[in-house]
Structures are given as structure tokens and as C-alpha cells.
Amino acid sequence: MPRKSFAELIDSPGMPVLVDFYADWCGPCKTMAPILQQFAAQHQGKLRVIKIDVDKNPAVAQQYRVQSIPTLILFRQGQPVWRQAGAVPAAELARAVGPFVTS
Template identity: 70%
Template sequence: MAKKSFNELINSPGMPVLVDFYADWCGPCKAMAPILEQVAARHQGKVKIIKVDVDRNPAAAQQFRVQGIPTLILFHKGQPVWRQSGVVPEPQLNQVLASYVGQRA
């Protein structure tokens, strides 16, 4: 399968896309990983979660003015609709996603 570009991924018409901008050396990013796994399991098939390493993909991080990591940005039909820096607790993240997962293209 051909590797999709970042813009192709966030413009997914079928479902919202949650992007986790992170780095391997970042402690809070490591704390976010199991939260994202739980959220992914809960919203399976309703939201796509992708991780973007800011060290390997500085252009994507720069495009969305990511200043601190982790930064989570939720895209709906290609548009950023929510963003937050720092560790986001699972209940808060589930609540944010719940307002978008029902909105199909």
C-alpha cells in the first residue's frame, strides 16, 4: 500500500482524524500513549488516530504551529476543530471525540 501524505490522512472524508504530535524523548508524550490506545479501542472504526513524530516530520509540526508536545489536534473533513497541548485525560478526550464521531461526511 502506498504511503499516504499527511494532508491525505487528515482529509479523510469518512471519519474525524486525531493527530498526536509527539517525540520519543518526551515524558508527557509517553504518558499520553496508553490513553490514546484506550481511546482508539473505545472509538474503533469511528475515529482515526495517527501519531506524528515532530523530530522526523518538522514540516507537519510547523504547518500547524505545534509549539509544545504532546499536542493533539482533531481534524474533521480536513479542518482542525479542536487542539490541546499537554496530557489530556481519557474522559476529556472521549468527550471531545463523542461530539464529532457521529458526524459522518
């Protein structure tokens, strides 16, 4: 199966895509990992969560002006609609992203 481009990954008709820009060496990124995993499980079929390693994908990080990690960006139909730099508590993530997730 061919590898999808970043543009193909975020252009998901009818389903928002939450992108976690992270790095393996980043402590706050490690804090976010289980929060995002649980969030993805709770919204399965309604939201896709993908992780982009900024060390392996610097061009994508630069394209979206990711200057600190973790940075979360929510895309709807390929367009960014919400972003947050830094670790986010689960309740805050649900409050911010919830309105974009279809029922």
C-alpha cells in the same frame, strides 16, 4: 503501497482523525500513548488516531503551529476542529472529542 501524505491521512470523509504530535523523548507523550490507544480502540470504525513524530516530521508540526508536545489536533474532512496542548486525562479527551465522533 505508496506512502500517504499528511493531507491524505487527515482527509477522511465521514471519519474524524485525531492526530497526536509527539516525540519519543517526551515524558507526557509517553503518558498519553496508552490513553490514545484505548480511545482509538473504543472508537474503532468511528475515529482514526494517528501519531506524528515532530522530530521526523518538523514541517508538518510547523504547518500546524505545534509549539509544545504532546499536541492533539482533531481533523474533520481535513480541517482542524479541536486542539489541545499537553497531556489530557481520558475523561477529558472523551468529553472534548466525543461530540465530533459519529455514532
